Amino acid sequence: MPDKYSIILPTYNERKNLPILVYLIDKTFKQHPEYDWEVIIVDDASPDGTQEVAKELIKIFGSDHIQLKPRAGKLGLGTAYIHGLQFVTGNFVIIMDADFSHHPEAIPQFCKLQKEGDYDIVTGTRYAGDGGVYGWDLKRKLVSRGANFLASTLLRPNVSDLTGSFRLYKKNVLAKIILETKSKGYVFQMEMMVRARALGFTIAEQPIAFVDRVYGESKLGGDEIVGYLKGVWNLFISV
Ligand SMILES: Nc1nc2c(ncn2[C@@H]2O[C@H](COP(=O)(O)OP(=O)(O)O[C@H]3O[C@H](CO)[C@@H](O)[C@H](O)[C@@H]3O)[C@@H](O)[C@H]2O)c(=O)[nH]1
Ligand SMILES: [Mg+2]
Numbered sequence: 001m002p003d004k005y006s007i008i009l010p011t012y013n014e015r016k017n018l019p020i021l022v023y024l025i026d027k028t029f030k031q032h033p034e035y036d037w038e039v040i041i042v043d044d045a046s047p048d049g050t051q052e053v054a055k056e057l058i059k060i061f062g063s064d065h066i067q068l069k070p071r072a073g074k075l076g077l078g079t080a081y082i083h084g085l086q087f088v089t090g091n092f093v094i095i096m097d098a099d100f101s102h103h104p105e106a107i108p109q110f111c112k113l114q115k116e117g118d119y120d121i122v123t124g125t126r127y128a129g130d131g132g133v134y135g136w137d138l139k140r141k142l143v144s145r146g147a148n149f150l151a152s153t154l155l156r157p158n159v160s161d162l163t164g165s166f167r168l169y170k171k172n173v174l175a176k177i178i179l180e181t182k183s184k185g186y187v188f189q190m191e192m193m194v195r196a197r198a199l200g201f202t203i204a205e206q207p208i209a210f211v212d213r214v215y216g217e218s219k220l221g222g223d224e225i226v227g228y229l230k231g232v233w234n235l236f237i238s239v
Contacts, residue, residue, distance in 0.1 A: 004036040004090030009098040010080035013048040016215035017099045022057050024104040040087050042080040043070045078188025093169045099213040102166040106208050110168040113204050120173040120201035124166030124208035135212030151190050154236045157197045162190040166208055186224045187231035194235050
């Protein structure tokens with residue numbers, strides 16, 4: 001059996017970004033016929049018609065490659081991955097943003113690095129090696145750096161980009177960590193790394209370029225930042 005990579009794509013108002021992203025995922029895997037793949041779109045009842053676009057993509061790329069697993073409302077980024085995981089048929093899971101900030105051409109680098117050390121997790125990093133962030137204003141850069149600095153200092157998981165969300169997991173490893181993870185929003189990514197370390201899983205880091213979205217808006221609001229601070233504190237007193 002070839003390795004199969006299941007990509008969970010959480011979407012909220014990504015109508016304009018989804019087609020190009022899926023096209024490039026398909027193109028990337030066509031260059032790597034040794035891998036099987038599928039995309040699981042977890043859409044939270046986006047008002048912009050993202051689900052209609054997803055249905056068209058199923059027609060074009062086939063239901064063996066694209067699945068749409070919607071939810072009734074906007075229930076948060078962390079729980080979107082938990083929802084998507086139920087439908088995974090691959091032995092590896094890739095999570096990435098659907099707004100094209102994460103380029104599919106990096107996927108083979110994640111797969112290759114995973115194999116080199118049989119790592120449980122490969123996490124994309126903007127903050128090590130030749131990784132970087134492009135297109136963010138100073139305020140957003142400070143929020144991201146501050147979030148990473150705070151969690152790194154208090155929790156010491158030894159991962160350079162705790163809040164990033166371009167990652168590859170062995171499927172059974174993802175399932176185990178998710179069982180212990182309590183966060184529902186953006187803080188989920190940081191908690192997953194802290195739990196992974198506590199459980200003794202191996203983590204490799206793949207430098208990536210994060211490019212801010214062209215279409216649509218970020219969903220990161222003040223409530224997510226408050227949720228993040230609470231999450232760091234809860235882990236600090238419990239792990
Ligand atoms: N289904 C679902 N999807 C969501 C939700 N909130 C956000 N998303 C989807 O999650 C992805 C990331 O959301 P963005 O709103 O584009 O995030 P960002 O501001 O660019 O934040 C990026 O940086 C953060 C901090 O470094 C990361 O934590 C985050 O994951 C992302 O990489 C997008 O595909 C978006 O549609 C939700 O409640 N439900
Ligand atoms: Mg984004």
